[in-house]
Amino acid sequence: MHVETAASYIHSHAFLGDSHDAHERRTRWVVALTAAMMLVEIVAGWITGSMALLADGMHMATHAGALGVAAMAYAFARRHAHDRRFVFGTGKVGDLAGFASALVLAMIAFGIGIESFWRLLTPKTVAYTEALWIAGLGLVVNLVSAWLLADGHHDHHGHDHHHDHEHGGHHDNNLRSAYFHVLADALTSVLAIAALLAGRFLGWAWMDAAIGIVGATVIARWSWGLLRDTGAVLVDASLNxxxxxxxxxxxxxxxxxxxxxxxxxxxxxxxxxxxxxxxxxxxxxxxxxxxxxxxxxxxxxxxxxxxxxxxxxxxxxxx
Incomplete structure (x- = not known):
């Protein structure tokens, strides 16, 4: 007869994702890339007078901040995974980081939208050629960042179970938010390039500010989706x-x-x-x-x- 001991009823409360360490390393690399490009775009947007480029730079600033929080969340969750003060482990730290980042993004989206609206009313001169070079470089950085995060996102998605009907139930919301965020950044860069080309060759100066509004809308929609999904996890909603x-x-x-x-x-x-x-x-x-x-x-x-x-x-x- 099998005799169970007290030890057989004791189990770990380290409920981190399967690829927690790999995701942390990828996130750190993307933080470094994005922070460098963020500074270039914001300075260039200010000098050239491009609202679309400045909006993209500000978007990348929020992205760098969000990824920085994500990287810190990974490190905190790993260090305290066996800390008994966290009665159900530190698996939700990433969701908390994602929720906080989404709140900041919502505020930034509002600010960019308001500034772009005023630029529609009072257009400013834009140095199109210089701005195009910087926007193109920003797009390259966004695509490289998406590539760095894509493997982890898709590998994790591949382990989803057939009965999982919730939003992001088996996803690492830290990595998920970073991955979709760089895709949103890439889209914003494409829109900025389109606006600058329209202004340079068609004389549509208003297009730059209009694209700034579109970029703000993209950021706001991403923010809302992440707020919804991470918030549901944080309040222990029935998701599956x-x-x-x-x-x-x-x-x-x-x-x-x-x-x-x-x-x-x-x-x-x-x-x-x-x-x-x-x-x-x-x-x-x-x-x-x-x-x-x-x-x-x-x-x-x-x-x-x-x-x-x-x-x-x-x-x-x-x-």
């Missing part, structure tokens, strides 16, 4: 109905009925669950836990079972 359905199917194979079920994310691709059930002749909580921990993403499971008289317990729906 597919996993919940599989837990119910595994537990309710017999006369057991779940009366209360909670499933929430504690890290990239990592979930915790609390299950309360009733049965006429309940098994041990460990037996029920063993049924559902076959799902590797369930890393922290608590089960409480209660005896209910009557062979067929009523099927109750979770609140």
């Amino acid at each position: 109905p597919g996993l919940e359905a599989e837990i119910r199917e595994a537990i309710e194979d017999g006369d057991a009925r779940i009366t209360d079920l909670h499933v929430w994310r504690v890290g990239p691709g990592r979930y915790a669950s609390i299950v309360s059930l009733i049965a006429a002749d309940p098994l041990s909580p460990r037996a029920y836990a063993d049924r559902i921990t076959v799902h590797e993403e369930l890393v922290h499971v608590t089960v409480e079972s209660h005896r209910c008289e009557g062979h067929h317990a009523p099927r109750l729906r979770a609140a």
Whole structure:
């Protein structure tokens, strides 16, 4: 007979992503690239008078800041992964960093939009040739940054499970925000180049400010998407109905009925669950836990079972 010891009931609370260290290294490289290009674009935009170029530089400034926070979040989560003060580990630190970055981006998007609107009313002279060179260089840096982050983003996406129906459930939101952010930067650079070409060859001076407004809109939409997804993780929203359905199917194979079920994310691709059930002749909580921990993403499971008289317990729906 197998005899379990106290140690068999003790487990780690380090719920970091599978590629946490690799993502941290990629993020640091992109921070360095973006910070350098940010300074070039902001200075050049100021000197040449290009609002589209300045907007792209400011966007890259927020991007560099967001990535800097992301890099620090990776380091903090790694250093404190086994710190018992964090009762469910540090897996959500990346989501917290993403949420904070999204708030800053929303404010920057508003500022760029207002400034671009005033430039529409009072156009300024733009040094198109110089601005085009800088905008082209910015696009190259954005594409290189996207390439650095793309492998980690796609590799992680490839490990998603078929039952995952939530937004970004198995994604590392730190890496996800960085990846889509550099894509947004690349789009803003393309728009800036288009505006400068239109002004240089067609005389459409107004196009520069108009593109600044478009760039602000792109930043705002990205910000809202990240706020929505990271906020849902931070408030422990129920995000994975597919996993919940599989837990119910595994537990309710017999006369057991779940009366209360909670499933929430504690890290990239990592979930915790609390299950309360009733049965006429309940098994041990460990037996029920063993049924559902076959799902590797369930890393922290608590089960409480209660005896209910009557062979067929009523099927109750979770609140």
